[in-house]
Amino acid sequence: xxxxxxxxxxxxxxxxxxxxxxxxxxxxxxxxxxxxxxxxxxxxxxxxxxxxxxxxxxxxxxxxxxxxxxxxxxxxxxxxxxxxxxxxxxxxxxxxxxxxxxxxxxxxxxxxxxxxxxxxxxxxxxxxxxxxxxxxxxxxxxxxxxxxxxxxxxxxxxxxxx
Amino acid sequence: xxxxxxxxxxxxxxxxxxxxxxxxxxxxxxxxxxxxxxxxxxxxxxxxxxxxxxxxxxxxxxxxxxxxxxxxxxxxxxxxxxxxxxxxxxxxxxxxxxxxxxxxxxxxxxxxxxxxxxxxxxxxxxxxxxxxxxxxxxxxxxxxxxxxxxxxxxxxxxxxxxxxxxxxxxxxxxxxxxxxxxxxxxxxxxxxxxxxxxxxxxxxxxxxxxxxxxxxxxxxxxxxxxxxxxxxxxxxxxxxxxxxxxxxxxxxxxxxxxxxxxxxxxxxxxxxxxxxxxxxxxxxxxxxxxxxxxxxxxxxxxxxxxxxxxxxxxxxxxxxxxxxxxxxxxxxxxxxxxxxxxxxx
Numbered sequence: 226x227x228x229x230x231x232x233x234x235x236x237x238x239x240x241x242x243x244x245x246x247x248x249x250x251x252x253x254x255x256x257x258x259x260x261x262x263x264x265x266x267x268x269x270x271x272x273x274x275x276x277x278x279x280x281x282x283x284x285x286x287x288x289x290x291x292x293x294x295x296x297x298x299x300x301x302x303x304x305x306x307x308x309x310x311x312x313x314x315x316x317x318x319x320x321x322x323x324x325x326x327x328x329x330x331x332x333x334x335x336x337x338x339x340x341x342x343x344x345x346x347x348x349x350x351x352x353x354x355x356x357x358x359x360x361x362x363x364x365x366x367x368x369x370x371x372x373x374x375x376x377x378x379x380x381x382x383x384x385x386x387x
Numbered sequence: 388x389x390x391x392x393x394x395x396x397x398x399x400x401x402x403x404x405x406x407x408x409x410x411x412x413x414x415x416x417x418x419x420x421x422x423x424x425x426x427x428x429x430x431x432x433x434x435x436x437x438x439x440x441x442x443x444x445x446x447x448x449x450x451x452x453x454x455x456x457x458x459x460x461x462x463x464x465x466x467x468x469x470x471x472x473x474x475x476x477x478x479x480x481x482x483x484x485x486x487x488x489x490x491x492x493x494x495x496x497x498x499x500x501x502x503x504x505x506x507x508x509x510x511x512x513x514x515x516x517x518x519x520x521x522x523x524x525x526x527x528x529x530x531x532x533x534x535x536x537x538x539x540x541x542x543x544x545x546x547x548x549x550x551x552x553x554x555x556x557x558x559x560x561x562x563x564x565x566x567x568x569x570x571x572x573x574x575x576x577x578x579x580x581x582x583x584x585x586x587x588x589x590x591x592x593x594x595x596x597x598x599x600x601x602x603x604x605x606x607x608x609x610x611x612x613x614x615x616x617x618x619x620x621x622x623x624x625x626x627x628x629x630x631x632x633x634x635x636x637x638x639x640x641x642x643x644x645x646x647x648x649x650x651x652x653x654x655x656x657x658x659x660x661x662x663x664x665x666x667x668x669x670x671x672x673x674x675x676x677x678x679x680x681x682x683x684x685x686x687x688x689x690x691x692x693x694x695x696x697x698x699x700x701x702x703x704x705x706x707x708x709x710x711x712x713x714x715x716x717x718x719x720x721x722x723x724x725x726x727x728x729x730x731x732x
Contacts, residue, residue, distance in 0.1 A: 226492045226530035228450075233499055233511065240515035251523040253532040 227255070234259045243269050243294065266290035270297065296322040303379050311372035328368050405432060406444035409453045414444045417460060424463035426502040448500035455497040458490075462506055484513040488529050491517075560695055564688060571684060592696035 238246060238260055246269070249260040267290040271279045274297060284293045300322035303310055307320045309328065316328040403419040405428070422428045422438075431437045431445045438445040447456065465471075465479055484491060491510055498506040518526060527534055 226488075226532060229492060229496055230499065233495055233507070236507070236511045237515050237518070240512060241518065245519045248521070248523055249518060249526070251536065252526045254535045256532070257536060 231259065235262065235265070238262075238265055239268065243273075243298070261289065261291050263290040266294045270294050298322075303375060308375055309368055309371040310375045311369070316368055316372040328372075329365050331369060405438035406441050407438065407456065408444040408446045409451055409456050410447070410449045411453060413453060414441055415453070415456075421460055421463045421467060424467050424503070425459070426504075428501065448497075450493070450496040450500040452493070452497070455493055458494055459498060459501065459503065459506065463503075466505070480509050484510060488514075488517060489531075492530070560692070564691075568684075571681075575681075589696070592692060596693070596696055 234256075238249065241249065243266075246260050246265065250257045267279065267283075270282075270290060270293065278297075282293050282297065284290055299310075299319065303319070303322075305321045307318075309316065309318055311317075315330045317324045318326040318328055404416045405419045405422050406414055407417055407422065407428070408414045419432070419438075423432065427448075428438070428445060437443050451459070462483060466476060486494070491513060495507060495510040495514065498510060517529065521529070526532070
């Protein structure tokens with residue numbers, strides 16, 4: 226498979242829809258490179274939202290078509306406002322479909338709280354350490370809850386239409 | 388007379404052959420008619436006059452091993468016959484690409500080097516189909532690709548999020564149940580208005596296990612569903628999830644009746660309905676008979692679902708631990724799986 230020329234890779238990837246293409250990016254370095262190709266994503270964009278939309282949202286400067294697609298897809302899913310959302314197990318602050326900030330992840334919850342402990346260790350006593358830990362934890366929980374709530378209501382709205 | 392002379396003098400008498408050299412330097416003779424199907428070979432013969440003898444055999448690209456050449460020639464041999472129907476060709480193609488993935492890749496490479504576009508298209512499609520629906524790990528496995536990405540991998544914003552194994556298990560169980568019931572009903576020829584599927588949410592199953600409501604809840608809720616469905620037959624559909632729990636249960640029954648033909652949607656929507664149910668209270672309606680369904684079957688289903696729920700149940704303490712790790716003691720948590728809000732008592 227490694228020995229296949231670039232054009233063949235492109236041919237195969239052209240046949241994939243956006244979700245499978247997104248998976249393909251996680252396979253290996255080469256696949257990530259090929260699957261991020263502008264041509265593929267601009268095709269998918271045009272197929273999904275039409276040529277006019279594509280002309281309007283065409284990426285400028287260093288932005289890639291892949292990024293533009295991702296942003297548009299997110300707007301479709303959750304709207305254009307300022308929101309905290311969850312994708313997979315990661316939480317993000319998004320605005321107009323673009324990720325503004327990474328807020329944390331359920332998976333790494335343990336690690337995150339451990340880190341914050343470390344930094345405070347030498348300066349505060351035990352009690353404030355515990356406080357730091359628990360306040361960090363609560364903050365995460367609040368963010369995560371908001372993210373989950375957002376996703377749930379988006380799902381509910383979508384299902385209602387069906 | 389030499390071979391060349393013969394070919395030149397009596398072309399109609401002899402079936403022309405060309406000489407091809409494969410990647411292992413071995414040379415073989417192939418019917419010209421078939422070999423010409425490949426544009427590269429065609430080019431070599433016509434433009435450069437190669438291939439007419441062993442001495443000037445056409446040197447094929449290094450991607451073409453003898454095995455691959457043989458496959459490609461089989462393909463050409465089949466397709467160059469003009470009289471075949473499209474159906475025949477399609478069926479042949481489907482069988483043709485049922486080879487192991489490594490050979491498929493090799494074949495794609497070889498066909499591409501010979502510029503045999505139809506075969507390249509065919510094999511590319513087959514490879515795309517293999518890629519679809521697999522996880523990155525699986526893909527790496529199949530194609531023997533290196534796992535050389537770093538934490539970058541974690542950036543996966545476009546992934547569809549039905550990855551919770553619990554949900555998948557539940558959906559699969561529903562699908563299985565539905566199939567089973569369809570079979571039995573068809574065999575017995577009982578007139579049941581709708582499928583009897585156990586659509587209890589995980590909540591219900593759990594409370595069943597924990598004996599929350601005392602009596603075997605399974606019977607009651609199923610009865611209730613049936614009763615509600617019959618009651619609300621006339622109710623026209625509002626698939627709104629914002630109604631109260633009570634309404635939701637009734638609408639559920641109705642909705643499910645509507646969507647009973649679409650297997651996928653049932654599992655999705657029924658789960659959706661029930662996820663929002665929260666703590667469900669059974670309505671005790673004694674004297675409601677479980678008509679239309681064989682009680683033995685019902686018990687069997689209940690047992691299966693119970694087992695499944697128990698399996699799920701063993702997971703929960705672990706998850707609870709995770710979420711309570713920062714020291715919260717309260718048992719009532721709002722947490723979600725797969726984007727739905729659920730409440731646990």
